[in-house]
Amino acid sequence: QVPLVESGGGSVQAGGSLRLSCTASGLTFGSRAMGWYRQAPGKERELVAGIGSGGSTYYADSVKGRFSISRDNAKNTVYLQMNSLKLEDTAVYYCAAGARSTISTMIDYWGQGTQVTVSS
16 A cells, blocks of 8 residues: 555666656545655755646756656656666656645655666
8 A cells, every 4th residue: 555656667778768657546646746756876865857736847957858747647647758868867766746736845755766777
């Protein structure tokens, strides 16, 4: 009974693409902002992308133009499409359910994380 479950992680060569999925259960979904964070070994967790209940989006400068966040409320699922992957994108990626409808730093639920490894 995990509220948020990520999938789609794995190993990919630099320049490749990967799509992460996060499915929510046991919580409201359509009314919440959702987001993706990542954490590399020895580094702090950082916000990568967020999407509000109305579809507004936020991207960290480091991924802007390469990553795209989207949601399918009928499936209670949020996605992170990652293109042109770089070595520095290697991290554990976490799905997060926001406490409000707009994007903010307040998080109600965290997923367990999925590993993304980019190699040369």
